[in-house]
Amino acid sequence: MARPLALKRSVSLGLLCASLWVTGLNVVLVQPAAAQVVKGLPDFTELVEQVGPSVVNIRTLEKAAPRDVQGGEPDAEMQEFFRRFFGVPMPIPNNPNAPRQPRRGQPEEAQPKGVGSGFILSADGFVMTNAHVVDGADQVMVTLPDKREFKARIVGLDKRTDVAVVKIEAAGLPAVKIGDVSRLKVGEWVMAIGSPFGLDNSVTAGIVSAKQRDTGDYLPFIQTDVAINPGNSGGPLINMRGEVVGINSQIYSRSGGFMGISFAIPIDEAVRVSEQLRATGKVQRGRLGVQIDQVSKEVAESLGLSKTQGALVRGVEQGSPAEKAGLEPGDIILKFEGKTIEKSSDLPRMVGNTKPGTRSAIQVWRRGSLKDMHITVGEFEADKPVKKASAAEKPQAGNVTKVLGLTVGELTDAQKKELKLRGGVRVDAVAEPASRAGIQEGDVILALANIETPNVQALEALTAKLDRSKPVSLLIRRGEWAQYTVIRPAR
Numbered sequence: 001m002a003r004p005l006a007l008k009r010s011v012s013l014g015l016l017c018a019s020l021w022v023t024g025l026n027v028v029l030v031q032p033a034a035a036q037v038v039k040g041l042p043d044f045t046e047l048v049e050q051v052g053p054s055v056v057n058i059r060t061l062e063k064a065a066p067r068d069v070q071g072g073e074p075d076a077e078m079q080e081f082f083r084r085f086f087g088v089p090m091p092i093p094n095n096p097n098a099p100r101q102p103r104r105g106q107p108e109e110a111q112p113k114g115v116g117s118g119f120i121l122s123a124d125g126f127v128m129t130n131a132h133v134v135d136g137a138d139q140v141m142v143t144l145p146d147k148r149e150f151k152a153r154i155v156g157l158d159k160r161t162d163v164a165v166v167k168i169e170a171a172g173l174p175a176v177k178i179g180d181v182s183r184l185k186v187g188e189w190v191m192a193i194g195s196p197f198g199l200d201n202s203v204t205a206g207i208v209s210a211k212q213r214d215t216g217d218y219l220p221f222i223q224t225d226v227a228i229n230p231g232n233s234g235g236p237l238i239n240m241r242g243e244v245v246g247i248n249s250q251i252y253s254r255s256g257g258f259m260g261i262s263f264a265i266p267i268d269e270a271v272r273v274s275e276q277l278r279a280t281g282k283v284q285r286g287r288l289g290v291q292i293d294q295v296s297k298e299v300a301e302s303l304g305l306s307k308t309q310g311a312l313v314r315g316v317e318q319g320s321p322a323e324k325a326g327l328e329p330g331d332i333i334l335k336f337e338g339k340t341i342e343k344s345s346d347l348p349r350m351v352g353n354t355k356p357g358t359r360s361a362i363q364v365w366r367r368g369s370l371k372d373m374h375i376t377v378g379e380f381e382a383d384k385p386v387k388k389a390s391a392a393e394k395p396q397a398g399n400v401t402k403v404l405g406l407t408v409g410e411l412t413d414a415q416k417k418e419l420k421l422r423g424g425v426r427v428d429a430v431a432e433p434a435s436r437a438g439i440q441e442g443d444v445i446l447a448l449a450n451i452e453t454p455n456v457q458a459l460e461a462l463t464a465k466l467d468r469s470k471p472v473s474l475l476i477r478r479g480e481w482a483q484y485t486v487i488r489p490a491r
Helices: 045-054 076-085 267-280 297-303 321-325 346-352 413-419 456-464
Strands: 006-013 016-023 026-030 055-063 110-120 126-129 139-143 149-158 163-167 189-194 202-214 220-224 236-238 243-251 262-266 290-294 311-317 332-336 359-366 369-376 406-410 425-430 444-448 472-478 481-487
Touching: 045 055, 045 189, 045 236, 055 126, 110 189, 126 267, 149 267, 163 267, 189 243, 220 243, 243 267, 262 267, 297 472, 297 481, 311 321, 321 369, 332 346, 406 456, 425 456, 444 456
Parallel strands: none
Antiparallel strands: 006 016, 016 026, 055 110, 055 139, 110 126, 126 163, 139 149, 149 163, 189 202, 189 236, 202 220, 220 262, 236 243, 243 262, 290 311, 311 332, 311 481, 332 359, 359 369, 406 425, 425 444, 444 472, 472 481
């Protein structure tokens, strides 16, 4: 019997290969492993065509004081550069060849103040930008991509979130689409459109480097590596679906120029602020009246908390909603309105977004146990100046406490009356480890290890019993505030 004829034929099509074996009447197809799919770089051209018409250039003008000297006025782009990234106005050199400036007594003229970007929120002319772009401006000029220019009215601005809304008298404008920040992923491609150094409609792109970046009390910023420079401020950060997910606001820089790290305000936070600005021209924020800090491992250990989470209450303002609700220095706020506080920066955002007057539920950790409380949220106001404890009448100082690094003395009756205290120990001098814990001369020690210290003798007795291998809590009074800190005794 003849041997079967074996025929091997390779067939190639594109990147796929198959081997065909024929043995008698049997035909077998053998497929190799599938080739790895390689994605190409994204194409931003359609996004630019889609979103570009909604991005505007913003120029601001202010009435400059008349000058007696001759000198050239810096261009608007460089003024923006110095003001935003150095925090000071750009110095104006004396230049005998520069155009003459108005002399004293002549009418004031509007001078360029800065440049920035923005984007159209609605077809009837509401435009969003950064607060620092328009703050202090006497005139705001908005230029559309089709070169139409409008004088804008500032509807409102909020410096804490750096969000502003301006209005131009126009209709039928192309508004942007607002995206969902919760869907934004680290590593995702994003694009920015703005006017860096006054160069209108400039497009830059990159990826999301991080989310929830804590660089402000009320904003968890989006970090990107999109090139952002002076003039980009207020422009949109856009995802690959053509939706705005943020407002380009800040950069990290040691030189003043772009270094690969930029920050954008999440659009959901910005829209929330803009709605209040459009409705009332200002933003209402809730407040508790507490000084807070992160819960470190040492703090959690000293207070018997198994996990490093929540917001540590270091101080309670007199007469504040927190004091009225019974919050105390040393409390750790774990939940606000049922939402877990993973880190201390979560609390001001939650409270800030709560309408003043709202009765809210909180959960705190106090002296080793959970405590549920209710607090009526107040309205945010400017911080009150802190007064130092009076030391007009100083009795003889007490012994130097080597364990805590403190020189202490008794409070006089006049000091107790002024501070409205029944007792306490005055700090006259500070050394290590007290200085490392943030204790200052003039502070009043109210409690050590959650035990009151009405006088120096009580403080010395408690100090002698301390376990020097463990951190210990210390309650102090500084001006109008009671504050909580943790100190590691010297061994």
